[in-house]
Amino acid sequence: MNGDTVRWQVREQRPITYDVIKAKHLFHPDNRALLLPGLREGGRRFVVLDDHVALLHGEAIRAWFTHHEIDARIAIFPSGEEHKTFDSYQELLHELDAFPIHRRDEPIIAIGGGVLTDVVGFAAASYRRSVPHIKVPTTLMGYVDASIGIKVGINFNGHKNRLGSFEPPLAVFLDKTFLRTVPRRHLLNGVCEIIKLAIIRDAALFEQLEADGVRSITAFFANKAGDAILDRAVGGMLEELTPNLYEDTLERKVDFGHTFSYGLEARHQHRLLHGEAVLLDILVSSGLAQQRGLLAEHELTRIFSLVECLGIELDTTVLDVDSIWQSLLERIEHRNGKQRVPVPTGLGQCVFLNDITHQELEIAVLALHARMTASHEPALER
Amino acid sequence: MNGDTVRWQVREQRPITYDVIKAKHLFHPDNRALLLPGLREGGRRFVVLDDHVALLHGEAIRAWFTHHEIDARIAIFPSGEEHKTFDSYQELLHELDAFPIHRRDEPIIAIGGGVLTDVVGFAAASYRRSVPHIKVPTTLMGYVDASIGIKVGINFNGHKNRLGSFEPPLAVFLDKTFLRTVPRRHLLNGVCEIIKLAIIRDAALFEQLEADGVRSITAFFANKAGDAILDRAVGGMLEELTPNLYEDTLERKVDFGHTFSYGLEARHQHRLLHGEAVLLDILVSSGLAQQRGLLAEHELTRIFSLVECLGIELDTTVLDVDSIWQSLLERIEHRNGKQRVPVPTGLGQCVFLNDITHQELEIAVLALHARMTASHEPALER
Numbered sequence: 095m096n097g098d099t100v101r102w103q104v105r106e107q108r109p110i111t112y113d114v115i116k117a118k119h120l121f122h123p124d125n126r127a128l129l130l131p132g133l134r135e136g137g138r139r140f141v142v143l144d145d146h147v148a149l150l151h152g153e154a155i156r157a158w159f160t161h162h163e164i165d166a167r168i169a170i171f172p173s174g175e176e177h178k179t180f181d182s183y184q185e186l187l188h189e190l191d192a193f194p195i196h197r198r199d200e201p202i203i204a205i206g207g208g209v210l211t212d213v214v215g216f217a218a219a220s221y222r223r224s225v226p227h228i229k230v231p232t233t234l235m236g237y238v239d240a241s242i243g244i245k246v247g248i249n250f251n252g253h254k255n256r257l258g259s260f261e262p263p264l265a266v267f268l269d270k271t272f273l274r275t276v277p278r279r280h281l282l283n284g285v286c287e288i289i290k291l292a293i294i295r296d297a298a299l300f301e302q303l304e305a306d307g308v309r310s311i312t313a314f315f316a317n318k319a320g321d322a323i324l325d326r327a328v329g330g331m332l333e334e335l336t337p338n339l340y341e342d343t344l345e346r347k348v349d350f351g352h353t354f355s356y357g358l359e360a361r362h363q364h365r366l367l368h369g370e371a372v373l374l375d376i377l378v379s380s381g382l383a384q385q386r387g388l389l390a391e392h393e394l395t396r397i398f399s400l401v402e403c404l405g406i407e408l409d410t411t412v413l414d415v416d417s418i419w420q421s422l423l424e425r426i427e428h429r430n431g432k433q434r435v436p437v438p439t440g441l442g443q444c445v446f447l448n449d450i451t452h453q454e455l456e457i458a459v460l461a462l463h464a465r466m467t468a469s470h471e472p473a474l475e476r
Numbered sequence: 477m478n479g480d481t482v483r484w485q486v487r488e489q490r491p492i493t494y495d496v497i498k499a500k501h502l503f504h505p506d507n508r509a510l511l512l513p514g515l516r517e518g519g520r521r522f523v524v525l526d527d528h529v530a531l532l533h534g535e536a537i538r539a540w541f542t543h544h545e546i547d548a549r550i551a552i553f554p555s556g557e558e559h560k561t562f563d564s565y566q567e568l569l570h571e572l573d574a575f576p577i578h579r580r581d582e583p584i585i586a587i588g589g590g591v592l593t594d595v596v597g598f599a600a601a602s603y604r605r606s607v608p609h610i611k612v613p614t615t616l617m618g619y620v621d622a623s624i625g626i627k628v629g630i631n632f633n634g635h636k637n638r639l640g641s642f643e644p645p646l647a648v649f650l651d652k653t654f655l656r657t658v659p660r661r662h663l664l665n666g667v668c669e670i671i672k673l674a675i676i677r678d679a680a681l682f683e684q685l686e687a688d689g690v691r692s693i694t695a696f697f698a699n700k701a702g703d704a705i706l707d708r709a710v711g712g713m714l715e716e717l718t719p720n721l722y723e724d725t726l727e728r729k730v731d732f733g734h735t736f737s738y739g740l741e742a743r744h745q746h747r748l749l750h751g752e753a754v755l756l757d758i759l760v761s762s763g764l765a766q767q768r769g770l771l772a773e774h775e776l777t778r779i780f781s782l783v784e785c786l787g788i789e790l791d792t793t794v795l796d797v798d799s800i801w802q803s804l805l806e807r808i809e810h811r812n813g814k815q816r817v818p819v820p821t822g823l824g825q826c827v828f829l830n831d832i833t834h835q836e837l838e839i840a841v842l843a844l845h846a847r848m849t850a851s852h853e854p855a856l857e858r
Binding site: 099101102103104105106107108109111112113114115116117180184187188191194195196197198199219220221222223224241245246247250251253255256257259260262270325328329332335336337339340344394401427428429430432463 | 481483484485486487488489490491492493494495496497498499511516563564566567569570572576577578579581601602603604605606624627628629632633635637638639640641642644650707710711714717718720721809810811812813
């Protein structure tokens with residue numbers, strides 16, 4: 095059929111630019127970090143604050159805005175994955191629309207964990223086709239993972255992050271003082287993402303975790319070694335994300351631990367934290383790599399030993415082959431027709447597999463159950 | 477407060493690239509234009525089709541997909557601004573999620589007017605944080621305006637396009653054969669946006685409308701002169717949009733007619749089409765420019781004469797000063813604190829005003845009412 099012509103070509107470059115800023119005591123009255131240049135002086139800010147964080151730090155946060163003569167509307171958002179919903183998103187948009195802000199120089203400020211910054215980021219992305227937002231993670235998961243990239247979103251129709259945007263923030267402020275009030279299980283939740291990065295791309299970070307992990311966790315990462323671990327984790331994550339912000343490449347190292355976990359998490363929302371599901375996936379994927387001869391047995395042992403020594407408790411009873419197989423099938427749509435599952439070929443290295451079978455997944459799960467049972471038997475019998 | 481450090485800077489460029497393709501008889505069985513290179517051969521397509529277009533062209537469209545062995549799920553979407561809602565958006569996402577498509581090589585196809593391509597584009601932008609979409613406008617408004625840019629969205633909380641995205645399409649296909657079945661009032665609706673471009677940036681286009689407008693409308697733009705008008709309108713629109721796709725510059729010529737119309741449209745959704753509201757705004761803005769001595773009286777007269785000779789009927793009774801003043805105030809939030817209202821300083825030229833007063837708006841509306849009444853009196857009395 096003739097007569098069809100490309101008549102006009104739209105060709106443009108969109109600059110993406112934001113800073114991830116380490117800021118101690120962000121809400122100390124004298125701290126002016128949040129008053130970024132170019133923002134409206136005083137003016138209004140729509141602030142979304144995690145309900146747990148509000149109990150612990152709400153007063154200081156409110157005082158900071160008053161001190162800087164900013165008319166802040168502080169919306170309290172409930173903690174937890176179960177609130178990462180379409181309804182929460184819609185409700186947030188109604189609250190936002192009732193508090194008129196300038197489109198460009200009065201950014202929304204999201205203060206909370208990964209769920210909160212994801213939902214608020216998506217609301218900011220959608221409102222007036224995007225208004226600026228600032229993220230202040232208050233959990234370790236937010237600090238090393240959820241807040242520092244540009245992915246925002248909500249769960250939908252039983253699927254994790256089925257709706258969302260790639261929405262660059264105006265800035266991200268990392269304030270470790272919030273970590274001191276994070277409960278231990280939630281701190282370990284973030285540690286799981288650090289373990290992910292270490293295994294798949296950074297052997298030195300793995301060694302740092304082996305050497306300094308335990309005391310850094312005890313110190314809420316306020317110690318020097320803990321600081322070094324976080325810096326390396328954040329820097330490494332950003333090195334992976336930056337050249338591929340919009341996932342033009344679907345083979346992503348940071349997807350390690352994010353294939354089988356996907357369905358586990360949706361199915362066991364009330365039992366598993368995100369990092370725990372990711373770690374279960376990591377252990378299955380690493381076991382599978384060992385079965386294939388890609389990962390040495392002693393390296394697999396080091397991975398299990400690290401998990402044990404850091405004191406991360408895993409509920410392996412949620413692991414069943416059929417549901418993680420389903421999860422893999424679903425991820426194939428998302429990865430445009432291929433499995434693209436990253437597995438380690440040594441600590442700090444990886445390949446992507448496209449031919450994982452149901453049978454080898456079954457063997458990997460059985461081996462994992464056997465190993466976990468063995469490690470929990472009394473020392474005498476080992 | 478010391479100790480704050482910009483630790484990591486994210487700096488990337490995102491390429492935006494898409495083609496606007498003139499394609500006659502897009503759904504003729506032999507036409508392969510929609511089978512763009514890089515797409516999955518055969519495969520699946522989620523297609524959203526306007527209900528009026530489905531009655532007229534649905535059979536041919538279904539046959540095209542069958543002929544090319546594509547498993548298409550065709551969702552019918554009702555025509556009209558009243559369906560540009562959060563509920564329609566949510567429902568569309570549920571339908572989409574029930575028909576699994578690859579994330580990258582099975583684009584969503586939107587076939588319909590501006591409302592439809594806006595809602596579908598926003599759904600595509602949100603689903604899995606963006607899946608590709610193709611737009612096929614079937615109205616003149618879609619052809620020259622709504623479909624060719626990257627703005628998508630829905631109305632929310634009583635406000636036009638309060639939610640949405642900037643979402644570049646994979647491609648836009650312009651097929652004039654659809655225009656033949658557009659009712660006259662809706663054809664004129666699109667003409668209003670052409671008039672907008674002509675007055676604010678393109679005197680030659682204005683002259684084309686004066687010379688060939690009437691017969692081009694009668695011919696549904698299938699004549700040579702009509703083709704030239706559409707090419708010039710689309711090309712001009714894209715020249716305005718392309719360097720400012722994300723509205724980094726808030727002073728936009730294409731916002732001519734989109735300040736006072738904003739509230740009118742929301743308030744009189746069932747009486748006014750988008751283009752009609754825009755044209756009312758154009759006439760108020762042009763009158764205001766004439767009052768200020770920016771636009772010559774004879775140029776204002778040419779504008780009114782063109783509108784009359786093209787046979788566009790306007791319901792001026794909806795114009796009241798208080799509501800269009802409210803509309804201006806609302807736009808100030810959207811334009812980050814300033815009015816930034818484009819008004820013509822001659823045919824094809826403009827300035828942006830930031831100091832429009834309630835009083836001069838009142839005078840402009842009164843003058844408009846007077847002029848419209850005069851022009852509708854019997855010829856004898858003129």
